[in-house]
Amino acid sequence: MCTCKTDNLSDIERTSELSLGPEIVEYIKTICEGPHKESQLISVLHKVQQKYGYLSMENINAVAYLLKIPAAKVSGVATFYNFFRLQQPGKFKINVCLGTACYVKGANLIADRFKQELGIDFGETSKDAMFTLEIARCLGTCGLAPVVTIGKEVFSQVTPDQVPVLLDKFRKQ
Amino acid sequence: MTHNIVQDSYEKLFQQAANEIKLREESSKIRIQVGSATCENAAGAREVYDEFNKHIEASGRQDIVLHQTGCTGRCSCEPVVSVQIAHQMPVKYELVNRELAHKIFSQHILGGQPVIEHIIDSKDGNLTKxxxxxxxxxxxxxxxxxxxxxxxxxxxxxxxxxxxxxxxxxxxxxxxxxxxxxxxxxxxxxxxxxxxxxxxxxxxxxxxxxxxxxxxxxxxxxxxxxxxxxxxxxxxxxxVSFFSRQTRIALRNNGLIDPEDIYEYITCDGFKALSVVLGKGNKEWIIEQVSKSKLRGRGGGGYPTAQKWEMVSKAAESTRYLICNADEGDPGAFMDRSMLEGDPFSVIEGMIICAYAISSNRGFVYIRAEYPMAIERIEKAVALCRQHGLLGKNILNSGFDFDLELRLGAGAFVCGEETALIHSIEGERGQPRPRPPYPAEKGLWDKPTVINNVETFANVPAIFLFSPEWFASLGTARSGGTKVFALAGKVRHTGLVEVPMGTTLREIVYNIGGGIAGGKKFKAIQTGGPAGGCIPEQYLDTIVDFDSLTALGSIMGSGGMIIMDEDDCMVDIAKFFLTFSQDESCGKCTPCREGTKRMLEIIERITAGDGIPEDIIKLERLGNLLRKTSLCGLGRAAPNPVLSTLKYFRDEYEAHVHEKRCPARKCTALSRYSIIPEKCVGCTACARNCPVFCISGTAKHAHVIDQSRCIKCGRCYQVCRFEAVSRT
Structure with a gap:
């Protein structure tokens, strides 16, 4: 009779738990006790991204295993929503708001200037791993248009010429 | 019997709140009020708050209190600080920064002399008696x-x-x-x-x-x-004229109460409507009142709220759910954020009333992850409500149980569509499904579900506080009450405007918004976000309500209102919205997925100067096709910006296609840049900034652009400080 071990579920569980860390594992456990556990998938992914900055393939698999949801579905959800990132981001996230109010006040020129200064396109990270450039659809601060957020700071009524100054400010941090 | 118990519980709660407020003895004190919402903080309100705090501590005065509120919606003046001294006219300051805060404190608070030049709307330069x-x-x-x-x-x-x-x-x-x-x-x-x-x-x-x-x-x-x-x-x-012409119902407490303090809300008649409703204990009566008020869904659809509630309340299935749609994704609309940040309790109160009417015990607030402060405030408000017996088991001792959960979106515009939102709460990809069945029949987990927008719920308590007849009398024949608009773009006073249904666009743009900034000429008003359309000047006297805006080929939508002036190219605006719709199309149905892409290709061709005459006809045909065949409301409305601009500004499209000219000179690819030798001082700024190095010339001598190599990026035009680069 064949004696090789095919049941490696406990190994997968251990690596999953190690990959996500105890708080998230605990969170998933409490969810699994309540009703409609699969409905909490998005909030679990939010927690993972909050902790690690992005959703790695290992973490997607780990969430799938612990929530007992197919990995294909977890990755389907993770790729559907713009908010989730699948690559490691830079130190600071730059969000150029391209909502209507910002756009009519020239936000596209600001966006172009960021691209030019950093030499990257939207969704990419600069070579020095300092900045990730992203588009925001609307930050809801239309009265202060055009608006850019860098890290946790919000900058209002930005002009293209302020772009290099802003970048320098964050490079020094 | 229940009547008395509920009323007693409410009275007790009100007394508790009143005592708490009384203990603070604020009425005799000097109150400095600083806005604190995402927008206020972005403008620097946090630092101003800290600055005042420092000054109050340093002065050792016990009779000065610092009070935080949400925002009042006067965005272009933020941060707004008001100083309220008993028996004196309250003074509001605009654009306050650290230095001004210092000045206000020393000159006004300590010295009794208001800093007149920084008061909002203080053109006449003095304070009246x-x-x-x-x-x-x-x-x-x-x-x-x-x-x-x-x-x-x-x-x-x-x-x-x-x-x-x-x-x-x-x-x-x-x-x-x-x-x-x-x-x-x-x-x-x-x-x-x-x-x-x-x-x-x-x-x-x-x-x-x-x-x-x-x-x-x-x-x-x-x-x-x-x-x-x-x-x-x-x-x-x-x-302030921006405010005096408004009627505030949904925003009734914004800019007045501290959104993190349940006692302030209660003393402003908060939860009184709930106590009336629970005390009466008659569910049909509630729906009847809402029906009389002619309240229609403020999220964009304009569906009569009472009908939705009635359908669910009469459903055979006994498990029912309630959802508040706070996935405010329209670029240019921010009233829901402001309400959640400025007065979260009224939204919660509206939800509890609805839950009682439809006999639901579990509700959800689906809120976008892009609004961290709104999330924080609503979380705090829910916790405070639970502490005070307003959420959870046996609300106000009425025997009714209801609780709320928060669910975060994750950056998908389509999740504002109700069936997509339900999928998202269920943990799925947020894609819509065909209706019927409507959520009122089969919604969340296939149970009957009411979905209403934040603003709709915020209106509900006011209907019970001030009678449905009054609410209905404020609006038009078919829609009662007010609507909050987010006024932005090229208007002088940007911000939140709440006006009765039936107010004209002209009143909003000119009397409240103060007209076009910088003395430019009004061109169009865009309502309803990416699903709306552009309305030209000749229709400025149209009244706002759901039906009249639809008749013009636009929509009320969630209430975004972007004003555009003569410098805006309507083809470019249509391109902007189409880029958005194309990017946010969820990809489920072919007309929207492929149609928006092809339309965008055509419109990009037109703005790049490569348009051919058939393009305009093709755009129109494709747009109409999308309107008829897309699966959800978003897809059906996606061509609206193009179709409405084609209807009212066809000449601009034709100029782009036939003459290769952009009348507003916005489309850079259609412009020709040249340097005016008389004005050029030879500062070399343009040559240094030109990405293709096609500008030649030496320092202190006039420069020249090599037209054959120019890529028309417009960089030289932006950097020249001597207006020496001409764009034709």
Whole structure:
């Protein structure tokens, strides 16, 4: 009779738990006790991204295993929503708001200037791993248009010429 | 029996709140109020708050309190700080920064001299002694005393007051008309005493001037005893024309209360409507009241709220759910954020009332992850409600159980569509499904579900506080109440505007918004976000309600209103919205997924100067196809910006295609850049910034652009400080 071990579920569980860390594992456990556990998938992914900055393939698999949801579905959800990132981001996230109010006040020129200064396109990270450039659809601060957020700071009524100054400010941090 | 228990519980809660507020003894203190919402903080309100805090501590004064509120919606003036001293006119400062905060503290608070040049709307440069705000809305006695403003001014002058000593301000509805038949009196508030008078004949004015203004004694017989909804708002902000022409129902507490303090909300009649509803215990009555109020869904669809509730309340299935749609994704709309950040309790109260009416025990607030502060505030509010027995088991001892959960979106515009939102709450990809069945029949986990927008819920308590008839009388024949618009773009005063349904666009743009900034010419108004359309100048006298805007090929939508001036190219705007719709298309149905992409390709071709005459016809045909065949409302509305601009601004499309010219000179690829030798000082800025190095010239000599190599990026035009680069 064949004696090789095919049941490696406990190994997968251990690596999953190690990959996500105890708080998230605990969170998933409490969810699994309540009703409609699969409905909490998005909030679990939010927690993972909050902790690690992005959703790695290992973490997607780990969430799938612990929530007992197919990995294909977890990755389907993770790729559907713009908010989730699948690559490691830079130190600071730059969000150029391209909502209507910002756009009519020239936000596209600001966006172009960021691209030019950093030499990257939207969704990419600069070579020095300092900045990730992203588009925001609307930050809801239309009265202060055009608006850019860098890290946790919000900058209002930005002009293209302020772009290099802003970048320098964050490079020094 | 239940009636008494619920009422008693509410009374107890109200007493608790009133005592708590009384303990703070704030009425006798000087109050400095600083806005704190995402927008206020972005403008620097946090630092201003800290600065005042430091000053108060350093001064050692115990009679000065610092108070935080949400935002009042006057975005272009933020951060807004108001200083309220007992028996004095409240003073509001605009664009406050650290230095100004310091100045306000030393000069105004300590020295008693307001910093006049920084007061909002203070063009006349002085503070008046008296202010007379009277209701100038159509339902009040405008016909009874047609020359009210003039008569009052004349009488005041006769009594010896000079021009600088008083101000007469036409305001909007105070919310007093339900108590007495409308149209038979004019209501007037006098500041700083905050007295409200009910005036039915011109002689009353003489008496008020004689006894109150000159004699210092209020005329008790004419005074209105009940506190109307707008009293606090007009008392604080009524002198600013941006505010005095608004009627605030959904935003009734914004900029007045501390959104993190449940006691302040309760003392402003918070949860009173809930106690009435639970005390009465009659679910049909609730729905009947909402139906009478003619409240329609504020999220964009405009579906009668009562009908939705009734359908769910009569469903055979007994498990029912309630969802508040706070996935405000329209670029250019931010009223839901402001309400959640400025007055989260009224949204929660509206939800509990609805839950009771439809017998639901579990509700959800689906909120976008891009609004961290709104999430924080609503979380805090839910926790406070649970602590005070307003959420959870046995609400106000009525025997009714209801609780709320927060669910975060993750950046998908389509999740604002109700069936997509339900999928997202279920943890799926947020894609819509065909309707019917509507969520009212089969919604969340296939159970009957009511989905309403934030603003709809915020309106609900006001209907029960001030009667459905009054609410209905504010609006048009088919839609009652008010609508909040987010005014942005090229208008002078940007911000949140709440006006009765039936107000004209012109009133909003010119009288409230202050007209176009920088003396430019008005071109169009875009309503309803990416699903809406552009309305040209000739329709500015159209009234706003769901039906009239739809008739113009636009929509009310969630209430974004972007004003565009002569510098905006309508083809470019259409391109902007289409880029958005194409990017946010969820990809489920072919017409939307492929159609928006092809339309965008055509429109990009046109703005790049490669358009061919057939393109315009193709755009129109494709747009109409999308309108008819897309699966969900978003897909069906996606071509609206293109179709409406084609309808009203076809000449601009034709100029792009036939003449390869952009009339607004916005489309850079259609422009030709050249340097005017007379103006060029040879600073070399353009040559250094040109990405393709096609500008030649030496320092201090006029430069030249090599047209054959120019990529028309417009960089030289932006960097030149001497206006030496011409764009034609």
């Amino acid at each position: 008296w202010e007379f705000m009277f209701c100038n809305s159509a339902r009040c006695g405008r016909d009874l005393l047609p020359n009210f403003q003039e008569d009052l001014s004349n009488k005041l002058e006769q009594a010896g007051l000079t021009k600088g000593q008083y101000k007469v301000i036409p305001a909007n509805c105070f919310g007093l008309c339900p108590q007495k038949a409308a149209g038979k009196a004019i209501y007037m508030m006098i500041r700083p005493s905050k007295t409200i008078y009910r005036i039915t004949q011109i002689e009353h004015l003489d008496r008020i001037i004689r006894e109150h203004i000159l004699g210092g004694n209020e005329v008790k017989e004419l005074e209105v005893k009940t506190k109307p909804m707008s009293q606090r708002f007009f008392n604080l902000y009524g002198d």
